[in-house]
Amino acid sequence: MDIDWDGITHVTKVDPAKPLPSDLGALEGTDLVLVGGSDDVTETNTLEAIAAIDDAVPSLPVFQEPYSSSHVSKSTIEAADYLSVPAVYNGDREHFVGKHVDLFTEVGRKPEAVLGASLPVVGDLISSKGADAVADLATNVIGEGYVIQHLESTAAATSGVEATYSPEQVAGAALATETFYGFPIFYIEYSGTYGGPADVEAAARYLEETALFYGGGIDSREKATEILEAGADAIVVGDCFHDDPETFLETIPE
Numbered sequence: 491m492d493i494d495w496d497g498i499t500h501v502t503k504v505d506p507a508k509p510l511p512s513d514l515g516a517l518e519g520t521d522l523v524l525v526g527g528s529d530d531v532t533e534t535n536t537l538e539a540i541a542a543i544d545d546a547v548p549s550l551p552v553f554q555e556p557y558s559s560s561h562v563s564k565s566t567i568e569a570a571d572y573l574s575v576p577a578v579y580n581g582d583r584e585h586f587v588g589k590h591v592d593l594f595t596e597v598g599r600k601p602e603a604v605l606g607a608s609l610p611v612v613g614d615l616i617s618s619k620g621a622d623a624v625a626d627l628a629t630n631v632i633g634e635g636y637v638i639q640h641l642e643s644t645a646a647a648t649s650g651v652e653a654t655y656s657p658e659q660v661a662g663a664a665l666a667t668e669t670f671y672g673f674p675i676f677y678i679e680y681s682g683t684y685g686g687p688a689d690v691e692a693a694a695r696y697l698e699e700t701a702l703f704y705g706g707g708i709d710s711r712e713k714a715t716e717i718l719e720a721g722a723d724a725i726v727v728g729d730c731f732h733d734d735p736e737t738f739l740e741t742i743p744e
């Protein structure tokens with residue numbers, strides 16, 4: 491699936507460990523769903539959430555955003571359009587590089603668990619034929635350059651974030667994402683609180699190819715508009731989707 495980043499201005503973050511609203515029709519107006527959370531996520535609840543979203547709005551792109559390779563399987567990779575993996579700049583080493591190498595190591599070591607086929611193995615590693623299949627799989631994995639700016643959030647605690655970035659550092663992380671790391675998404679994460687436009691304005695100056703996502707505390711048309719006008723390509727709405735579907739609808743740009 492090719493992603494039309496220009497068409498994505500509203501993203502819904504669905505936490506598979508939380509109950510879904512009884513009517514998922516509200517998702518008709520969103521452009522992309524990220525399925526992921528920071529607590530109690532499993533392969534099973536991820537698959538259930540993706541299936542429910544696909545049933546409600548079959549054309550909607552759905553990405554799995556795992557925090558552990560234990561949530562990722564052949565089934566989740568087949569069910570989601572992409573595996574979108576955060577690389578947390580201001581977190582601990584594990585959350586910038588460690589888990590990513592673990593994920594790809596797992597894919598290489600036990601490809602049949604991830605790819606479903608019995609691939610030829612040489613010693614502890616797969617053969618070159620199997621390596622092609624692994625390379626195909628890797629094209630379904632994208633990285634998100636991620637900055638977590640709310641220290642009281644579960645996301646910060648889980649990722650070892652001990653300090654937030656200044657707007658200048660956010661801008662630096664954005665520039666590195668675009669020019670050095672090459673991730674397609676740069677994500678400013680204020681999970682659970684509204685961070686305002688300053689970081690978005692700082693990051694937007696440097697981003698042309700990279701999609702700029704902002705998430706955190708968006709629960710009104712005014713906040714959604716403020717962040718988009720500050721230069722975000724997309725707002726990400728999470729809590730409000732689970733807790734207050736009517737307010738969620740207000741966050742969708744007209």
Ligand code: 1GP
Nearest residue numbers: 681682705706707728729
């Ligand atoms: C969380 O960025 C998302 O990962 C959305 O944040 O839950 O505060 O809307 P909220």
